[in-house]
Amino acid sequence: MKILVPVKRVVDYNVKVRVKSDGTGVDIANVKMSMNPFDEIAVEEAVRLKEAGVATEVVAVSCGVGACQETLRTAMAIGADRGILVETDAELQPLAVAKLLKALCDKEQPQVVICGKQAIDDDANQTGQMLSALMGWPQATFASKVAVSAGKATVTREIDGGLETLEIALPAVVTTDLRLNEPRYATLPNIMKAKKKPLETVKPADLGVDVAPRLTTLKVVEPPKRSAGVMVADVAQLVEKLKNEAKVL
Amino acid sequence: MTVLVIAEHDNASLKGATLNTVTAAARLGGDIALLVVGAGAGAAAEAAAKVAGVSKVLVADSAAFADQSAENVAAQILAVVGASAGSITHVLAPATTFGKNVLPRVAALLDVAQISEIVAIESADTFVRPIYAGNALATVKSADAVKVITVRTTAFEAAGEGGSAAVEQLSAVADSGLSKLLGRELTKSARPELGAAKIIVSGGRGMGSGENYHAVLEPLADKLGAALGASRAAVDAGYVPNDYQVGQTGKIVAPQLYLAVGISGAIQHLAGMKDSKVIVAINKDPEAPIFQVADYGLVADLFEAVPQLAAAV
Ligand SMILES: Cc1cc2nc3c(=O)[nH]c(=O)nc-3n(C[C@H](O)[C@H](O)[C@H](O)COP(=O)(O)OP(=O)(O)OC[C@H]3O[C@@H](n4cnc5c(N)ncnc54)[C@H](O)[C@@H]3O)c2cc1C
Numbered sequence: 001m002k003i004l005v006p007v008k009r010v011v012d013y014n015v016k017v018r019v020k021s022d023g024t025g026v027d028i029a030n031v032k033m034s035m036n037p038f039d040e041i042a043v044e045e046a047v048r049l050k051e052a053g054v055a056t057e058v059v060a061v062s063c064g065v066g067a068c069q070e071t072l073r074t075a076m077a078i079g080a081d082r083g084i085l086v087e088t089d090a091e092l093q094p095l096a097v098a099k100l101l102k103a104l105c106d107k108e109q110p111q112v113v114i115c116g117k118q119a120i121d122d123d124a125n126q127t128g129q130m131l132s133a134l135m136g137w138p139q140a141t142f143a144s145k146v147a148v149s150a151g152k153a154t155v156t157r158e159i160d161g162g163l164e165t166l167e168i169a170l171p172a173v174v175t176t177d178l179r180l181n182e183p184r185y186a187t188l189p190n191i192m193k194a195k196k197k198p199l200e201t202v203k204p205a206d207l208g209v210d211v212a213p214r215l216t217t218l219k220v221v222e223p224p225k226r227s228a229g230v231m232v233a234d235v236a237q238l239v240e241k242l243k244n245e246a247k248v249l
Numbered sequence: 250m251t252v253l254v255i256a257e258h259d260n261a262s263l264k265g266a267t268l269n270t271v272t273a274a275a276r277l278g279g280d281i282a283l284l285v286v287g288a289g290a291g292a293a294a295e296a297a298a299k300v301a302g303v304s305k306v307l308v309a310d311s312a313a314f315a316d317q318s319a320e321n322v323a324a325q326i327l328a329v330v331g332a333s334a335g336s337i338t339h340v341l342a343p344a345t346t347f348g349k350n351v352l353p354r355v356a357a358l359l360d361v362a363q364i365s366e367i368v369a370i371e372s373a374d375t376f377v378r379p380i381y382a383g384n385a386l387a388t389v390k391s392a393d394a395v396k397v398i399t400v401r402t403t404a405f406e407a408a409g410e411g412g413s414a415a416v417e418q419l420s421a422v423a424d425s426g427l428s429k430l431l432g433r434e435l436t437k438s439a440r441p442e443l444g445a446a447k448i449i450v451s452g453g454r455g456m457g458s459g460e461n462y463h464a465v466l467e468p469l470a471d472k473l474g475a476a477l478g479a480s481r482a483a484v485d486a487g488y489v490p491n492d493y494q495v496g497q498t499g500k501i502v503a504p505q506l507y508l509a510v511g512i513s514g515a516i517q518h519l520a521g522m523k524d525s526k527v528i529v530a531i532n533k534d535p536e537a538p539i540f541q542v543a544d545y546g547l548v549a550d551l552f553e554a555v556p557q558l559a560a561a562v
Contacts, residue, residue, distance in 0.1 A: 129353035138427035214362035229544035
């Protein structure tokens with residue numbers, strides 16, 4: 001059984017991004033880039049399924065600029081067997097990525113695609129669901145537990161009211177939530193090994209996909225700043241302020 | 250022009266998030282059709298008809314919708330959009346786990362972009378949405394014929410009552426048979442829902458354990474009639490269930506009063522609560538970043554300060 005894992009290169013979660021003064025976007029020049037944390041969880045889950053003998057091959061896919069090769073190498077250092085880069089300098093929106101992934105799924109025929117539930121840059125939370133719909137496959141989003149066996153998957157999902165468990169037929173798309181697993185640190189030998197694993201590059205046109213964006217960003221601004229508050233000396237003063245100044249008690 | 254709003258409900262009643270979404274729909278202008286896709290959802294449909302501003306309630310009632318599976322609910326929405334012969338220009342759902350699960354399928358099958366978690370509407374095709382954990386606000390314009398949108402509920406008031414919309418029964422789409430619900434484990438609580446609470450008491454890793462979390466924060470929450478929330482660290486450590494998590498990748502809240510207890514204030518946490526009206530932080534570390542967004546900060550050991558606070562309010 002083959003598992004496909006899409007991985008996105010994003011600004012590292014520790015970086016506090018700055019909005020460009022001309023309002024065209026956020027400044028990502030010279031900023032640390034990493035694999036989207038939810039995708040790391042996805043790679044880890046796929047590799048665990050392989051280690052458990054459920055999966056036979058884990059293929060990582062990244063869509064974007066040439067530097068996404070690094071993200072693919074990271075996935076391979078965690079344990080993915082090979083990588084596919086869909087290389088383009090064009091701005092990619094979730095629908096376009098879902099279409100690129102559909103084209104790859106048609107070719108690679110995975111039984112499971114494990115995506116991160118959202119990318120921490122655009123916070124869209126769309127690609128996995130879109131891919132699933134385009135393939136006509138079932139989906140199980142926001143997974144905190146995944147078990148795969150003979151043609152089906154049992155997935156526990158984090159929902160607003162608590163948890164729910166679904167049984168879905170394979171092939172299917174699963175998207176990861178934070179509690180699914182704790183990704184391992186790639187060891188140096190595995191990082192070295194990853195450099196020798198196969199990495200294939202294709203272009204959106206090779207896959208016959210039009211990636212033209214549907215949304216135009218008109219401007220990007222900083223959110224309104226909260227004005228600085230005050231420190232209180234003790235609980236009595238806090239209560240006094242909440243009652244008489246903020247009037248929320 | 251008709252705006253189709255997808256109701257989130259439990260068959261018996263509408264979820265509050267639906268009402269905020271109706272308000273967003275009203276900002277767009279045009280008729281509002283509220284779609285209830287459910288199984289035995291008569292009571293929810295009746296409630297839908299009473300929402301102010303709704304011109305029509307559409308109901309698709311079938312056993313196929315008992316699980317609220319994304320596959321079946323999305324298929325029904327597509328059928329409704331298709332049948333409208335172009336009169337539906339916008340499809341809106343709340344940006345809850347329900348809306349986030351279902352709506353991207355609708356967008357993909359309509360071959361349009363989804364605009365996620367809008368916080369403001371500039372015009373019928375231009376919307377504002379947070380990116381990078383709310384550290385930036387992007388204004389985006391859609392070129393698609395149908396705009397498929399999830400709405401951040403904290404950014405729009407809840408619509409009131411007083412409507413008397415006609416209810417129209419639709420024929421339901423067939424069950425896709427792709428997915429089966431095995432069970433739900435819902436967190437039971439007599440407290441207000443996080444999304445609707447006026448006051449939230451939230452605990453972080455500083456609570457030290459699940460026992461401490463409950464022993465220290467519950468008496469305060471009881472006194473204030475508050476909902477309980479948590480940071481990711483507190484959820485990961487198993488102090489409280491996942492549905493308590495506030496933040497970029499958990500719940501977005503904006504209560505009148507948010508009390509952050511033993512929470513450092515990571516950007517991912519701030520993303521979920523920084524639009525609260527008043528923020529109070531209790532933390533023993535004077536350098537904790539949470540103090541930069543707090544209206545009132547108290548540097549103290551939470552195990553002393555919180556019981557004192559519970560006694561004083
Ligand atoms: C992809 C991704 C998504 C994430 N999403 C979210 C999210 O949605 N929500 C979220 O919250 N986080 C999220 N995080 C995690 C976030 O980065 C932080 O790790 C997390 O918020 C820290 O939680 P905390 O403040 O409880 O813990 P810590 O950062 O460990 O802070 C604990 C605080 O408690 C204080 N403290 C300890 N003991 C006491 C005491 N006795 N009295 C008073 N104060 C005390 C300490 O001074 C400290 O400031 C995400 C991270 C990633 C990578």
